[in-house]
Amino acid sequence: MPPVIVADRLSKRYGAHLAVDSVSFEVAAGEVMGLLGPNGSGKTTILRMLTGYLRPSSGTVQVAGLDVTQAGPAARRYIGYVPEDAPLYTQMRVHEFLVFMGRLKGLARSSLHDRITAVCQRLELLPLLRTAIGKLSRGYRQRVAIAQALLNNPPLLILDEPTNGLDPRQIIEIRQLIRTLASTQTILVTSHILSEIEKVAQRAAILLNGRLLGMHVLGESTTTPCLRLTVRGQPPARVQACMLAVAEVLGVSQEETHGAVTAYLVQVQHPHVAEPLAAALVAQGFGVLEIRTVRLDLETVFLQLTRSEAPV
Amino acid sequence: MSSVCTLLGKEITALFASPIAYAVIAVFLLLLGYAFTAFLFLNKTATLVHIFFQAAVLFLLVVPVLTMRQFAEERKSGTLELLLTAPVREFDIVLAKFLACMAVNVLLLALSLTYALVLQAYGQPDWGPIYSGYLGLMLFTGALVALGLTISALTANQIVAATISLGMFLVLWMIDTLGSLLPYPFDNMITSISLLAHFTPFATGAMYLSDVGFFLSVMLLGLFLSVRALARR
Numbered sequence: 001m002p003p004v005i006v007a008d009r010l011s012k013r014y015g016a017h018l019a020v021d022s023v024s025f026e027v028a029a030g031e032v033m034g035l036l037g038p039n040g041s042g043k044t045t046i047l048r049m050l051t052g053y054l055r056p057s058s059g060t061v062q063v064a065g066l067d068v069t070q071a072g073p074a075a076r077r078y079i080g081y082v083p084e085d086a087p088l089y090t091q092m093r094v095h096e097f098l099v100f101m102g103r104l105k106g107l108a109r110s111s112l113h114d115r116i117t118a119v120c121q122r123l124e125l126l127p128l129l130r131t132a133i134g135k136l137s138r139g140y141r142q143r144v145a146i147a148q149a150l151l152n153n154p155p156l157l158i159l160d161e162p163t164n165g166l167d168p169r170q171i172i173e174i175r176q177l178i179r180t181l182a183s184t185q186t187i188l189v190t191s192h193i194l195s196e197i198e199k200v201a202q203r204a205a206i207l208l209n210g211r212l213l214g215m216h217v218l219g220e221s222t223t224t225p226c227l228r229l230t231v232r233g234q235p236p237a238r239v240q241a242c243m244l245a246v247a248e249v250l251g252v253s254q255e256e257t258h259g260a261v262t263a264y265l266v267q268v269q270h271p272h273v274a275e276p277l278a279a280a281l282v283a284q285g286f287g288v289l290e291i292r293t294v295r296l297d298l299e300t301v302f303l304q305l306t307r308s309e310a311p312v
Numbered sequence: 313m314s315s316v317c318t319l320l321g322k323e324i325t326a327l328f329a330s331p332i333a334y335a336v337i338a339v340f341l342l343l344l345g346y347a348f349t350a351f352l353f354l355n356k357t358a359t360l361v362h363i364f365f366q367a368a369v370l371f372l373l374v375v376p377v378l379t380m381r382q383f384a385e386e387r388k389s390g391t392l393e394l395l396l397t398a399p400v401r402e403f404d405i406v407l408a409k410f411l412a413c414m415a416v417n418v419l420l421l422a423l424s425l426t427y428a429l430v431l432q433a434y435g436q437p438d439w440g441p442i443y444s445g446y447l448g449l450m451l452f453t454g455a456l457v458a459l460g461l462t463i464s465a466l467t468a469n470q471i472v473a474a475t476i477s478l479g480m481f482l483v484l485w486m487i488d489t490l491g492s493l494l495p496y497p498f499d500n501m502i503t504s505i506s507l508l509a510h511f512t513p514f515a516t517g518a519m520y521l522s523d524v525g526f527f528l529s530v531m532l533l534g535l536f537l538s539v540r541a542l543a544r545r
Binding site: 051053054073074076079081083085089090104 | 314315318319321322326329330389390391393394395396397398399400401545
């Protein structure tokens with residue numbers, strides 16, 4: 001199946017400031033992909049270019065095979081978009097707003113009512129259809145924003161910081177909702193919170209200062225195997241050199257040190273390397289106090305990727 | 313076209329759901345009614361020429377109040393993002409807002425027709441200048457609304473939008489006085505962009521195609537610039 005989103009060397013410049021710098025990625029049909037980065041890393045700008053709200057300074061973006069800038073409304077029919085902070089017409093009632101958005105999205109009057117009922121049932125909004133949006137809690141406003149995005153059943157759903165400002169219960173509900181929607185829609189979701197992306201996405205694109213630093217596939221089976229070793233011995237550089245000399249050791253990074261005891265994170269091709277690694281250290285006279293297999297999680301990847309890029 | 317109808321419905325509802333439209337209508341009719349009564353009792357003439365000029369001046373003040381919120385408020389509240397990412401064209405959005413503002417203006421003009429009916433009931437007015445006056449006011453307000461929308465599309469601040477629109481309208485209304493101070497051909501150039509100079513023939517019962525063309529050109533220019541202002545993002 002062709003990818004739903006193809007972003008090719010996407011850049012956005014505001015005067016001298018380069019907000020997005022030549023970002024390229026693809027999102028496959030049925031995938032949930034997360035854009036992860038600190039505030040100001042360019043996540044929202046990328047989403048705005050994907051949805052046609054902003055025009056790229058250079059590069060192209062295709063949704064369902066259509067160039068978003070060139071095709072305009074035709075391409076936007078494939079996208080359900082929930083902007084950051086869920087901007088809504090607060091003076092409207094929920095039903096009135098959904099009718100308005102549904103008709104803008106080209107839904108026929110005959111099918112509009114059924115579609116609104118179906119979407120509101122899914123989002124548990126049916127009892128609130130006659131309530132003014134301005135009187136809803138933030139969590140329910142977020143649901144209304146998601147409801148309008150789903151009205152024309154678009155193949156692609158784009159959510160910008162959907163859990164921003166919600167209380168813990170609302171966060172869990174929205175997270176659960178995204179998981180449910182993932183069975184029928186391709187989803188692109190942004191967050192500056194690692195755990196949020198980790199809990200809903202299958203793949204994360206890590207952004208910093210408008211640049212795409214890397215892609216990380218989430219899930220137990222696809223993470224890079226790592227060993228955490230606690231070793232007694234000095235100096236740490238000699239310990240690291242000893243470990244790097246062992247076959248199938250890809251990299252060693254020093255973590256914390258307490259006196260002569262230092263913890264190391266060792267990237268290996270396979271966790272079975274633990275045994276020859278311990279043997280090599282003992283043979284060199286170092287004491288191996290602890291060895292355990294660890295999962296190289298999104299947080300570690302994020303920190304590793306952003307370490308050299310972070311402003312001092 | 314269905315997008316325009318949907319958007320127009322939402323705009324008209326928004327205008328009449330807020331107190332703005334009612335305040336504008338009340339103040340407009342109160343001031344115009346006062347002017348009509350005063351002029352009628354002082355001059356005892358069955359004409360609306362002065363009322364047309366009075367209405368034009370009131371529109372200079374009223375239109376910025378109507379147009380200031382159109383894009384500025386949507387931009388500030390973030391709902392412009394909802395509209396511009398929906399499968400509709402920028403032109404549809406601009407046209408719907410233009411028509412919604414014009415609906416209020418047409419309602420104001422329709423209500424002011426009572427003055428013409430009063431003249432008809434108690435005198436023998438010449439209907440030619442009345443028709444041309446109303447046509448002139450329609451074209452005049454259309455041009456003002458289009459320009460006001462352009463300013464609103466350029467800012468997220470309603471007060472800034474209203475202030476700039478008002479300033480621009482007043483300058484364009486009065487600029488022919490500056491023309492009389494300038495040498496040829498600058499005097500003609502300045503007078504040719506004066507709203508007052510192009511409106512006066514309508515109010516006095518003389519219609520020229522050039523004046524119709526002027527107001528239609530300003531209207532189209534304003535709508536075009538509004539679309540460009542939205543597309544510039």
